[in-house]
Amino acid sequence: MSVHTTVAPSYDVEAVRADFPILREQVHGHPLVYLDNAATTQKPTAVIDALVRYYHHSNANIHRGVHLLSERATEDYETARSKVQAFLHAREPREIIFTRGATEAINLVAQTYGKANVTAGDEVLITAMEHHSNIVPWQMLCNEKGAHLRVSSINERGELDFDAFQNLLGPRTKIVAIGHVSNALGTVNPVKRIIEKAHAAGARVLIDGAQAAPHIPVNVEDLDCDFYAFSGHKVYGPTGIGALYGKAELLEAMPPYQGGGDMISYVTFEKTLYNKIPHKFEAGTPDIAGVIGLGAALDYLQQLGIEKIGAHEHALLEQATERIASVPGVRIIGTAREKASVLSFVVEGIHPHDIGTILDREGIAVRTGHHCAQPVMDLFAIPATVRASFGLYNTKREVDALARSIEKVKEILG
Ligand code: 7TS
Numbered sequence: 001m002s003v004h005t006t007v008a009p010s011y012d013v014e015a016v017r018a019d020f021p022i023l024r025e026q027v028h029g030h031p032l033v034y035l036d037n038a039a040t041t042q043k044p045t046a047v048i049d050a051l052v053r054y055y056h057h058s059n060a061n062i063h064r065g066v067h068l069l070s071e072r073a074t075e076d077y078e079t080a081r082s083k084v085q086a087f088l089h090a091r092e093p094r095e096i097i098f099t100r101g102a103t104e105a106i107n108l109v110a111q112t113y114g115k116a117n118v119t120a121g122d123e124v125l126i127t128a129m130e131h132h133s134n135i136v137p138w139q140m141l142c143n144e145k146g147a148h149l150r151v152s153s154i155n156e157r158g159e160l161d162f163d164a165f166q167n168l169l170g171p172r173t174k175i176v177a178i179g180h181v182s183n184a185l186g187t188v189n190p191v192k193r194i195i196e197k198a199h200a201a202g203a204r205v206l207i208d209g210a211q212a213a214p215h216i217p218v219n220v221e222d223l224d225c226d227f228y229a230f231s232g233h234k235v236y237g238p239t240g241i242g243a244l245y246g247k248a249e250l251l252e253a254m255p256p257y258q259g260g261g262d263m264i265s266y267v268t269f270e271k272t273l274y275n276k277i278p279h280k281f282e283a284g285t286p287d288i289a290g291v292i293g294l295g296a297a298l299d300y301l302q303q304l305g306i307e308k309i310g311a312h313e314h315a316l317l318e319q320a321t322e323r324i325a326s327v328p329g330v331r332i333i334g335t336a337r338e339k340a341s342v343l344s345f346v347v348e349g350i351h352p353h354d355i356g357t358i359l360d361r362e363g364i365a366v367r368t369g370h371h372c373a374q375p376v377m378d379l380f381a382i383p384a385t386v387r388a389s390f391g392l393y394n395t396k397r398e399v400d401a402l403a404r405s406i407e408k409v410k411e412i413l414g
Helices: 013-018 045-057 068-088 102-117 136-145 162-168 191-200 248-253 288-304 306-325 352-361 374-379 396-413
Strands: 096-099 123-127 148-152 173-179 204-208 227-231 242-246 264-267 272-274 330-333 342-347 367-369 385-389
Touching: 045 068, 045 288, 068 096, 068 242, 068 288, 096 102, 102 136, 102 173, 102 204, 102 227, 102 242, 123 136, 123 162, 136 148, 148 162, 162 191, 173 191, 191 204, 242 248, 288 306, 306 330, 306 342, 306 396, 342 352, 342 396, 352 367, 352 385, 352 396
Parallel strands: 123 148, 123 173, 173 204, 204 227
Antiparallel strands: 096 242, 227 242, 264 272, 330 342, 342 385, 367 385
């Protein structure tokens, strides 16, 4: 006699996949295997519907109309701010500023906090594994101010050299800017320890969370970071929207970023009084639909549970690492002990772009190139890698398909 139990599986990936219409696409006659999640993620119906619902029922400009639609749009927009606050575990909604994404969030901090607080001879400390978005804004600031950009090294696994990092912290370090998770290597940085050390040295800390927010629970209050940046499109939300968290007392003291509507409380030709935070940093009509879509994406993530998502992706990463590392001629780039989602590799004698092209013919989407982290490629003395990055809807079957296709590439070109 068989006994039927009804224990729900802890993570039902097939049910999750049904939420993403694009996963039913065929690519070159094969079912789509989407493994380019670090570049951008696909959108669940809940997000697509939220955008359509907004345009069908609520579209109006926010914070200004007295009419019903404007009130509705404003309420939805500000509700989404509270969702971001809850997602990051910030203390107050006014600590959340909507931006176009992580890139704009970092530029905002460099151009406001940075401009107001960094002077000639000061230092900004980053690491050798940063995305260009967390290098160039600081380089621009340093060039303008006569300050110095210091770069903390990484080891051959792609981990931060913590001693070297500590040695670079000094009385002139004004800002430490570091990625929570590396997009090129998958390394998860020990951000809490980094923040503690940086604060002890008197520096403020910005965390680039673009690659962490989709995979790791983020608690800015517990981390005690000063700023945290992430992008909506990497957390299953729309493109062109993201957020910056900043401690209220810092945001209040910072000058505005851009001038325009909504960021003011009173304007004459002689003088302008700026609005309160967060509005001081949101000049002009924002991407209202994008904000609402981001809110829907965060609801979706919360409902699945970010810990469960992370555990599911980690199992895929382990399976993929084991399978692909065992293919002769493969070298994994980025073997940190703590990793999330990203598997970068090169295959001896075959250019990554050729691998990417052949995989595409099999319906498998991966990223090839320098991943906007050219200094990382220089360190490993390679021009590019193939990067598979896993998301909440990927499956073991897809990892198998990837591994089989790499073996096929070896047969064709190896
Ligand atoms: N920081 C990190 C660590 C990133 O991976 C990215 C984008 C950004 C910042 C910038 O994000 P955006 O949304 O403002 O553009 N990374 C990638 C990638 O790995 N492939 O395409 C974009």
